Amino acid sequence: MEAVRLIRNAHHILGLSTGVDIKEIRKRANHLLNLARIEESEKYETDITDMASYRTEQNIKKAVEQLCSIKTRLIEAFFWFETPTLQDFSSLKSISKGEYNTAISYWKNLSANSSNWIAKKNQALAHFISAYHTGNEADFMKSLVLWRDIITSDQFWSFYQEHYKLTDDLGTNVASFNELRTNLFEYLSWLTLDLIRKNPTPYFVKTFFEQTGVVGRGIEDHILASIISKVKTEIDKVDMEKDDSIKLRTKKIAIESALKELSAYGLDEYSPIRVLRENCAKSFRDFSIAAYNDNGDLALSKDFLNSAITISSSDSFQLQAERDKAQLEDNAAFEAFVKNLVSRTKDSSNRVKWDVFLEEEQSLPTHMREEETFLNMKAQALFNFCGEVFQRSLDKLDENGMKIVFEEMWKSLGIFNLNGDKVRELVSEYEKDARANASTKQFQKIDEDDKSVVELSQKIKSDENSKVAFLFLCRSAIWKEAIPYLHYHKFTKNIQTVAFFVGLITLANTTWYLGAGAWIACIVAGSQLGKNLYLKK
Amino acid sequence: MKTIEVGIDLGTTNSAIAVVRNGEVEIIKNSNGEETTPSVVFADKNGKLVVGSKAKRKAIDDSSLESAKNWRAEVKRLMGTNETVILPSYGSPLSPEQISSEILKSLLADISRKYAEVSLSSAVITVPAHFSTLQSEATKRAGDLSGISNVVLLQEPIAAAVAYGFSTNTDDNWLVYDLGGGTFDVALVASRGGSLTVLAHGGDNFLGGKDIDAAIADNFIIPALKAKGHTHSYNDQNLHKKLRVCSEQGKIDLTTSDTTTIDIEIDLENSTISESLTFTRKDLLNACQSIFKRTVDICRETIKESHVDRTSIGKIVLVGGPTQMPVLRSYLESELKVKVDGSQDPLTVVAKGAALFAQQVPVTALKKSNCNLPDLPVYQLDINYLPVTSEDQQTITGKVKLPSLNAKPAHTICIQAEDKSYTSGDVLFKNDKFIVQLPTPKKSTQFWIYLKDSDGNLLEGQPDAVSVSRGVSISGAPLPHSLGVSILSLSSAKGFAEDEIMDIFFQKNSILPVAATKRYYTVADVKASEVENALPVRVYEGESSTPNRNSLVCDLAITGEMIHANLKKGSPVDITISIDESRQLSVKAYLPEIDLTLNARATIYDEDISVNDLKQTLSEQSHRSSTIPEDDSGENSAQVNEMISDLKTTIEKSASDSDQKRKAAKQLKDLMVAIDNAEARAEFDRNVAEFYQLAEEVQGYIAEANPKEKRSEYAETFGAIKQECVRAIETKDAIILKQEVEKLGRSHIQWLFSDPAFLVGMVKEAEKVKEQSKNKAEITKIVEKCKEAMQSNDVDALRAGVLAMLALNDQSASAAAKTLKSGITR
Incomplete structure (x- = not known):
């Protein structure tokens, strides 16, 4: 031309x-x-x-x-x-x-x-x-x-x-x-x-x-080329200066100001300029991601991403960048959550850790609390807590401990990939069996049920966490039902010994029928007391 | 002030020389009494070089192998290359310039024999209009070697136009049709009141009488011989050469008669061909129609390029031996619908025109720097005037230089015709300058120049006279091709991506001499003392905006060793290019930061060409052309396919003919330009098609994408990109469409690589095909890792594995850039 x-x-x-x-x-x-x-x-x-x-x-x-x-x-x-x-x-x-x-x-x-x-x-x-x-x-x-x-x-x-x-x-x-x-x-x-x-x-x-x-070739070559060239040169330099945040910000400002200069020429809708802006925005976004992933520099990353959103010329890019921005904000919130969790639970028990976790999770936005990573983390905290309580309760045959495990697991059932209704049904079955077996002193059957839960959990088509949760839930359900009977049976056994001596002393000091009466009365009263002590819901 | 007297037509097959004597042009006959001398050189047994008819006779009559080896014709086609010609009897190899200089010496000797007083140190030599800078420079060097110190080059069609203009005085547009022995030129010339203007020109450096002879041999003689049962190997060069000689004779015979007989008597090793073939004008037309058509196509292109209304073309002026064929003349008239004018002898008209042009060129104005004038006490006059003009009067200006500081200033100047028909009177010098209106006499007139001091004393001035005559004037020779340097520039069509482009210094048709300086900036640091070509600057000629589609004129090999200090990226570089009237090119680079001027032109010859490279590039280009979608008319592909087919034929012949090799190189560049254009035309449509295809694929994918929760996000992004694409298609915005289609492609790939199902599929696929892969061991290892990742649900590790597999097959890294990038930018 x-x-x-x-x-x-x-x-x-x-x-x-x-x-x-x-x-x-x-x-x-x-x-x-x-x-x-x-x-x-x-x-x-x-x-x-x-x-x-x-x-x-x-x-x-x-x-x-x-x-x-x-x-x-x-x-x-x-x-x-x-x-x-x-x-x-x-x-x-x-x-x-x-x-x-x-x-x-x-x-x-x-x-x-x-x-x-x-x-x-x-x-x-x-x-x-x-x-x-x-x-x-x-x-x-x-x-x-x-x-x-x-x-x-x-x-x-x-x-x-x-x-x-x-x-x-x-x-x-x-x-x-x-x-x-x-x-x-x-x-x-x-x-x-x-x-x-x-x-x-x-x-x-x-x-x-x-x-x-x-626009015309002449204007492009003689008016715009120097500004465009400046933009491109500075963009190239951004990556070279990635370790110096001050220089980086200077480069960013230089690019933004050159693009503003182009905007002043009213050429934002001129296709080549739109492409240029889009390329700059893409570079800024790439850099923002690298700044966060490589250096963990959240502030710098957000800074570049905000600029990318401002200079971008297409809806699709802005959508993507807005998503990135939200992701960065989520990441920041998550980091704060983890930081607080760590600082508040140093040298604390799993019980405290779990309580603090429940408390701190309130600071996270709802959608984050539904994310897999978070749920995994929550499951781990729950397992740590429940695992400790369960083991101790089993060792000490602590019914309350088992109840705590069961209730905590039950409350958190939603975070696992388990069918609530089916689990409820199964748990009821196990509870019923545990009660029946425990009441009839068929302890071997309780052990068998406990083992069958482990086998059943392996068969569940779900992730590891869900399997573990299922295990905790069923075992705690069995043991929370069985433990009172174990205590009751132990108590009644002790009462029978006491009744024998009470009957014997009474027989020695009084008549045989008073001795027999005292023995029976002791057994009946002891059994009633045992029921009242252990089996009363 | 004297003007040049000699005009030379240095042709491919014949050359001629003319002189101007007393305003009249005369063609000088050679010692055999011929007006043209065959451009043939023969080395005799004593190692002496013989030029002209005698040499040609040796080629035709003496078919012995030794004679065949010791002669050479059509050397003009080698000008500008570094190829050498070996004539065993001569001993040392000869460059094309040396052989041409022998032809020139022979022509000059013809003048000396007749007019010993004619100065032979200056001459106008004609070259084809389409000659490249390197070919023109080589011609100038040939002139220098023959003893012509002042060579002015003139384009052949312009010389012919000057000769025609001299004899006819019509205000018309002419199409100068110059079909020489080896080259074809066409120029559209406007003749107005004795003033000639070249409106456009075109040509083909590989089309001429030689090709007509070959076409007659290939399309008429060989089929006729085959029909008569002569089943020889017609690819044999010696046999083919002899058949071409027969063809030439048949062709010449048909200029005067309707029918002739081609008598073939050729002795071969085991047999003899002895045949007499009847050859008619119709046979000639049939055999050569494709060549005639090609010339007509170039004429049409030239007319189109000139923007002239076809009806305004008054005549076709014929130049060159082949235009004597009546068949060609009637073909031209019927195809171009313009009458032909063959009133001038087509063999000598160029030499005549060169001589007429020569008298417009003052001798002293040529090489002032070479004039070692003695320090005489004379007043030097620098006069600006036209020795030949079609105007009634002209403004003549000048400056006077005092012989010494103490000399008395020149006060007045008086210019007087030798026949006293005109005197300017005493015109006062103003700041040592004068302006005079000088009339143009009807016949050539000498005007005396008188200088006087303030006391009226005559001073001795140099020159003391100028000669002016009325005649055909031409403003100067136009540059046949645009010339520029390759630079890295920001291409708006590619969203301001960096692109190598040709930055034009001089447009085609610029009137020589030309000179210009442009400032550029280095694209990288240049380190002092670095041996490599640190600042690549390449000069090209041609009309394409892509440098490597044009012809490379020269490299400026600026190395770090030439500079004494480092140059930072962005340092200014001033490139100055000048081309004189003789197409002599000078390129200088000035580095202002270190105040250094470099005249670092590294090459003066055309690029070396390898047949293998030609074949490989052709194959690449064929593949490229196959990816271009058909246009509605199918014209694009038809044209490209025809070019590919022609090029294949030329490459086949290249193995044994270096001329064909150069022709193939030129055809290859033309093919690349044609494919570039076809691609550019098809790009938008291709992007539209790609968008619809990709959109369908992506839409289908999103419905099945994993992880599921990403589907809505993907759909949202896809919707936004789709909307932009649809808008770009509606507004025909090719730039945005390209960007968005690329973006959609990128997003699709990104989504796929985040999709565990896709990654697993890739691993399974790799497992299936690993047996056939040359990287079997590596793939097996990677597949194992991927499987581990799959078991542990580690998507990142799985992705890394798949990417590693793809990297194994990625060949892109091996595709090295073929061309050196320019070291300068705007």
Whole structure:
């Protein structure tokens, strides 16, 4: 795509009006070239600025090249004033004197009262030149609106084709006009580049993009490239500075500020910039993950992730990054939970540990308390506590201990992958059997049930934790039922011994029937007492 | 001030020389009385080099093996390469430049014989318009070797246009059709009031009369001989060469008659071919139609490129021996619907045009630095003027330089025609400068220059006269190919990804001479004293934005040894490229931080080409083209397939013909450009298709994804990406579509690798195929580890195992980058 220039328009360089033939172009060019070779120049009344510095050998040769090629000659003519009448010529002179409004008013009136396309094109150019010299934003906008009218008007293009051919001595084909129309905004972006260089404010890029949807190669290469290059260089450096958090933050700020600079040009919706932002966001996210995973630097990680969310340009990325952010927050909460747990339970019993666990878990969000890792951790704490209590209770035949184990396990049944109803049914069975066996002193059967629970747990199609929980639950259920009977039987046995001696003493001191009565009374009362002591629910 | 007097057409098969005498052009005949001299060199038994008809006769008449080894024709096709020609009788190998210089010497000797006074130290030599910079430079070196110290190169079609313009004065657009012995050029020229402008040009450096002879042999003679029962090995080079000679004679005969007979009398080792074949113009057209068509296609492309309305083309100007064929002339007229003009002798018109152009080039303006002028007490004038112009008058400017500091300043200048028809009067110097309007007389006129001091005393000035004549003027030779350097740049089309592009210094058609400086920045640190090419800078010519699709002109081999201090990444590098009127290229690099200028052009010859490389690249490109989806018209694939087929044929011939090797290299680059274009056109559609396919796969996967609780998250992400893709498809936003499709692909893979079921499946698959793998032992080990991970429900370990398995099969690391990346960026 050829670069088109505003002040360095070939006609302007050669001081010629549009429509002159090759012979005239050559003649003028040779004249100016020979002057340029002795560092001299010529002034023409249609020069819209001091052209001495522009009429160099190089620019003159370039201008000749442009006007001797059909395609570039058409482009150069299109982007220069046409002065078919004396008034047009006089308006161009007004522009050269800086009286832009005079020229603009003249061409505006002409185009308003009739479909004078040449006046409209001149007006568009005049606004552009005015914006170039004065930096007037309104002129730029008006110019763009006129160019837009021109590009969309089929009427203009059929007129212009015929009009151009009137003075065309080279035989320009129809395709050239179509090509010019297709690429008009692209060419106009080169002119805009000249304008921006003289008036360096983002407004012009922003407005140009808004009005035309085009940025243009010139603006990309000469205005945006340095900022984009800075972004890319800094992004590359982020990974290199991963061990220095201060430098890292500086890099991040530099990238954000460069992206803000691009945003100021109003190009956030320009696809290549969107991709650039997305790539930056992705790099930030990757770095955020690495900062957390490798260094455990939560603050830095969150910082980069927040930036990634801000600069990202797509919903899908933002969704992902928001999830990451939530994950980071969860991780932070979990870390605090673990920290508190450790500090509060140092050298404590499993009982205390379990109580503290239940207390501290309230600080975690609900969804975290349902996560597998957490549940595993909770199960372990529960098993530690229950294991200790169960063993002690079994050793001491402590019914209450077994009840505690059973109740704690029962309360926490939800964290295991077990079918509650089936477990309830099984437990009831075991409880019933335990009571029956214990009451009838079939201790061997209790042991058998206890062992069968272990075997049954191995058959459960579930994870290890659930199996262990099932084991605790069933065994504690058996033993909590069996232990009172064990105590009761032991008590009644002791009572029988006591009754024997009481009967014997009574017999020795009184009558045989009083002795027998005392023995029986002792047994009955002892049994009743034993029931009251051990079997009363 | 004198102008050049000699114009030379250094052709592939024939050369010619012309001089300008008193404003008239004369073709100088050789010692045999011929206007053209065959571009053939023969080394006789004494080791003496013979040029021209005598050498050619040796080739045709004497079929002995020794003679065959000692002659060489068509050396023009080797220009710019570092290949050498061995003529055993001569002894040492000869470069193409040396052989060309022998031809030039022979032509110059023809002038000396007739006009001893003509200066032979300067000459205009013509080259094909499509010649590369390296080929042009080699031609200039050939001129230097022959004793021409000031060589100005002119493109052949322009020379022809100048000759035609000199004889006809119509305001028209002309298509100059120059089919030479070995090259084809076409130029669209606008002629307006004696001023010529080249609107566009094209060509093929591997298409010419030689190919027509081969086509007649291949498509007419050999089939005819086979039909008559001659079942020889026609691949035999010696036999084929002899058949081509017969073809050439038949072709020449058909320029004057409708029918001729090709008499073949060839003695072979065990047999003889003795046949007489009737050859008609229709046979000629049938045999050569594909070549004619190719030239017409190039003409059409050139017309298209010029943006000229076809109806504005007044005539086709014919140049070159093959254009004498009536068959070709009528073919051109019927295909291009433009009348042909063969009014000038197509064999000498280029030399004539070169001579006419020569008189526009002042001798002293060429190599001022070489002029060791004695320190005479004369006032040196630097005058700017056109020796030949179509204008009625011209602005002539100049500067005067005093002979010494104490010398009296020149006060006035007066320019006077020798016939006193004009005088400028005494024009005052202003800051040692003057401006005068000089009329153009109808015939060539000498204008005397008088310098005077403030007292009116005459001062001795140099030059003391200028000669001006009215004639066809041309603004200068246009550059046939764009020229630039490869740089690393940010490509907006790829989301500002770093990309190697050709940064154009000079556009095609820029008028020579040209010079420009551009500032770049180093892309990496450059360490002083490092031996390697630390700052790769490559100069290319061609029209593709991808550097390696163009022709490499030269490398700038800047090594650390050349610099005395380290350069940090981002240091400025000013690259200056200049090309003079003779296409002599100069490339300099200036490093401002260490104030060092390097003229480090490392190469002056074309790249070496290996047939194996050509074959391998062709196979890669064929594979590439097979992945491009068909367009609606099928035009893309048809064009690419045709190119691939042509290239295969050329590569087959490359093994024994270095010319074909270069042709294949050129065709390969053209093929790559065609595939690039086809790929670019198909990329959006391909991404759309990929999106729909991937979307279907992903949607299906999400329904079955593990762990189950991730499904809603996946679905949400998929929904967001899908929405972006649909929007991009609607707005035809290729950049965003590409990004989102890539993102969807990445997410899919990430999800799969988090899915235990998928990982287990991969392990099972690996177990099935491990027997066929060359990494069986490693895979077995990894599979075992994976199984352990599966037993212990360790998804991370399982994933690591699967990734390790995939890494074993990953070949990507071995795909090394073929091209050296540029060391500079904007």
